[in-house]
Amino acid sequence: MAEEKERTLRDWASIILPRVLRATFWGFIMGGELLIPLQLPSFGGQIESLFPQSQMSFTNVVLIFVVFEVAIQLLQGTVIRYAFSIARTIVSMVALFLATNGGVISITISSSAGVPLPPEQTIIFTVDFSAVLGIFLIFSLLTIVKNLLQAIDFLSQKAEEPVTIPEFP
Amino acid sequence: MNHEVKQSIRALGWAITLSMLLTFAFLVTSIYSMVQTILEGRGISIGEVQSDVSNGLLTLSIPLTVNNTGYYDISNFNVTLVLKKPDGTVISSGGTMLPVIKYGSTATSWSNLTVDLRELLSEMEYLLFNDSEFKLDMLFSFRYAYALSFQVDAVNTTIPWGAPLYNFSLTGIGAPYNITLTGFLIDVYFGFENHSPFTVEGTLSLKFYNNADEYLGSGTETINVPPGYGFTGSVTIEIENPSKYTGSGYIEVSFESPVLGFLELGVVEYG
Numbered sequence: 001m002a003e004e005k006e007r008t009l010r011d012w013a014s015i016i017l018p019r020v021l022r023a024t025f026w027g028f029i030m031g032g033e034l035l036i037p038l039q040l041p042s043f044g045g046q047i048e049s050l051f052p053q054s055q056m057s058f059t060n061v062v063l064i065f066v067v068f069e070v071a072i073q074l075l076q077g078t079v080i081r082y083a084f085s086i087a088r089t090i091v092s093m094v095a096l097f098l099a100t101n102g103g104v105i106s107i108t109i110s111s112s113a114g115v116p117l118p119p120e121q122t123i124i125f126t127v128d129f130s131a132v133l134g135i136f137l138i139f140s141l142l143t144i145v146k147n148l149l150q151a152i153d154f155l156s157q158k159a160e161e162p163v164t165i166p167e168f169p
Numbered sequence: 170m171n172h173e174v175k176q177s178i179r180a181l182g183w184a185i186t187l188s189m190l191l192t193f194a195f196l197v198t199s200i201y202s203m204v205q206t207i208l209e210g211r212g213i214s215i216g217e218v219q220s221d222v223s224n225g226l227l228t229l230s231i232p233l234t235v236n237n238t239g240y241y242d243i244s245n246f247n248v249t250l251v252l253k254k255p256d257g258t259v260i261s262s263g264g265t266m267l268p269v270i271k272y273g274s275t276a277t278s279w280s281n282l283t284v285d286l287r288e289l290l291s292e293m294e295y296l297l298f299n300d301s302e303f304k305l306d307m308l309f310s311f312r313y314a315y316a317l318s319f320q321v322d323a324v325n326t327t328i329p330w331g332a333p334l335y336n337f338s339l340t341g342i343g344a345p346y347n348i349t350l351t352g353f354l355i356d357v358y359f360g361f362e363n364h365s366p367f368t369v370e371g372t373l374s375l376k377f378y379n380n381a382d383e384y385l386g387s388g389t390e391t392i393n394v395p396p397g398y399g400f401t402g403s404v405t406i407e408i409e410n411p412s413k414y415t416g417s418g419y420i421e422v423s424f425e426s427p428v429l430g431f432l433e434l435g436v437v438e439y440g
Contacts, residue, residue, distance in 0.1 A: 120325045128318035132196050139189050146185060149178045 023073035030069040031062045038062065061095040064088075079158075082151035086144050093140045096133070103130030199314045202239035212236045213309065213321075216277075222367040222428050227284040233309075235267065236275045241314035243270040249308040250280050252328070254293070255301065260284055287430040296330060297432065298337055300364055303328040331364030331396075333429065339420065339437050340401070345408070352386070352409050357420065360401035363394040370394075371426025375404045379418040380440070385410060416440045 037043045038059045068088035075081040097103075107125045111118060206212035216232035231250060237243050249264040265278040290297055307323040343356035355377075363369045370393045377385040388406040408414055417440025425431045 118327055121327070122322075122324045124320075124322040124324070126318075126320040126322070127200070128320070129196065129316070131316050132192060135192050136189065139185050139192070142181070142185050146178060146181050149174075149181070153175060153178060 019074050019076060022076070023070045026073045027066050027070040031065045034062050035059070035066065058099055061092070061099050064091055064095055068092075079151055079154055082147050082154065085147040085150075089140050089143045089147065093137055096136065100129075100133060103133035104128045195314070195316075199241055199317055202241060203313050203317070203319065206237060206239040207321075212238055220366040222286070225285060225287045225428055225430060227286050227367065229282040229284070231280045231282065232277055233265075233280060234275060234277045235270050237270045237272050239272055239313075242272055244268065244312045244315060246270060246276075246278070246311040247309070248278060248280050250282055251306040251308075252282050252284065253304040253306065255304065257304070260289065260303065286428060290429060290432065296332060297334045297429075297434070298332050300332050300335060301330045303330055331366065333363055333365035333367070333369045334424070334434070335362040335364045337361035337434065339422070339439075342439050343403070345414075348411070350411075352407060353411055353414075355406045355408060356403045357388070357406060358401070358403045360399065361394075362399040363396055366396050367428060368393065368395050369400075369426065370428065371424055373404060374423045374425070375406060376421040376423075377406050377408065377418070378421070379413050379415045381413075381415070381418075383410075383413050385413055385418070 065088065068084055068091070072081050072084045072088065075084060105127050109123045109125070111121050212235060214234050214236075216234060219230040219232075221228045221230070229252075233248055235243065235246060246267040247264065248266070249262065251262045252260045254260055261282045261284050263280050263282045265280045267276050267278050270276045295301070305326040305328045307326060308320070309323075310318070310320040312318050337359070338361070339357055339359045341358045343358070345353040345355050347354045357375055359373070372389050372391050374387065374389045376387045379385055386406050386408040388404045390402060390404040392400060392402065394400045417438075419436050419438045421436055422434040423432060424434055
């Protein structure tokens with residue numbers, strides 16, 4: 001049996017660097033690109049104003065999603081990846097529920113500078129998409145089930161791999 | 170774990186991803202379509218308000234047209250109107266409901282607001298003589314694509330009120346004429362503008378008193394003033410007891426009409 005070679009810095013770099021690059025790429029694709037316009041006061045302010053003043057802002061929801069995605073990609077090939085996937089789904093469910101106020105969003109437009117409304121008039125728009133949010137949450141629960149099955153599959157695969165028993169000197 | 174289970178997990182993953190994308194696409198298109206219909210297509214519009222007065226009740230009929238130019242049906246379209254006094258007290262409320270407006274079709278609903286003019290004017294006498302404004306709260310609620318609920322609450326929309334006897338005044342008193350031992354006649358001139366949406370029709374009554382509170386005589390005049398018109402005229406008073414006429418005193422003015430009922434308009438001094 002061949003003796004295991006000790007990994008050099010070059011070996012570690014060849015393992016870590018692709019993961020970091022992949023994590024950066026997927027982090028950008030899975031929400032990172034949204035963070036750039038959200039940081040702009042003109043655009044970000046408008047987007048944030050659409051969401052109710054709840055415990056969770058839209059930027060925070062995106063940020064949490066991106067952090068989890070980066071962690072999942074960095075831990076590719078380990079079972080912790082699935083644990084992070086499940087945690088991301090649960091946190092996203094809670095964050096989405098809080099950010100959208102349970103699927104009911106109200107926007108109040110008052111007569112002020114730049115708004116063509118008569119004085120004292122107020123218009124309140126309320127959108128109730130709780131039914132659609134419910135569907136999203138059900139899909140999220142199914143995603144948790146899928147991640148659990150993937151984790152079990154991963155562990156069973158690992159269990160089936162041949163174990164190299166070190167020889168006694 | 171065998172290959173079939175791995176394939177099943179992958180299929181479940183794709184099914185979830187595809188379903189989420191479809192649901193998200195539905196959410197985006199329905200919100201976009203609704204916003205386009207309401208804001209750019211002016212899908213919800215209020216037509217010309219029609220008014221009708223009978224038996225002292227003013228009925229305002231407000232037409233609401235919904236032109237559904239979007240991709241999905243609108244259902245359970247409810248309209249609620251609340252008419253309020255300037256201080257916020259509710260005068261009248263009404264509403265209507267359209268069960269379904271299919272995409273590409275137009276529907277109109279009429280909402281009626283009934284105002285008891287006699288009751289209103291007895292409580293708010295200044296509305297007889299002064300233009301004012303009421304507040305209207307409009308509440309629209311509807312379901313879009315049978316999945317999303319929308320509610321638009323337009324609060325404090327101003328509704329102008331035109332006074333039926335705007336600027337009512339006695340403009341002058343003529344010299345006595347047809348003088349006999351038993352009495353004489355005297356003309357009292359008056360004028361006003363009808364700013365209200367209904368015809369001011371009825372009998373104006375004047376009672377003449379001297380400065381010792383003694384009744385001298387009275388006169389009436391029938392008037393008919395359409396909306397938006399001014400009126401100037403006179404009431405001939407028949408003074409029954411010329412010896413009590415002192416040249417000064419006061420006149421009690423009242424008006425009786427089928428729409429407004431009997432109204433004490435007040436007291437005007439003369440002389």
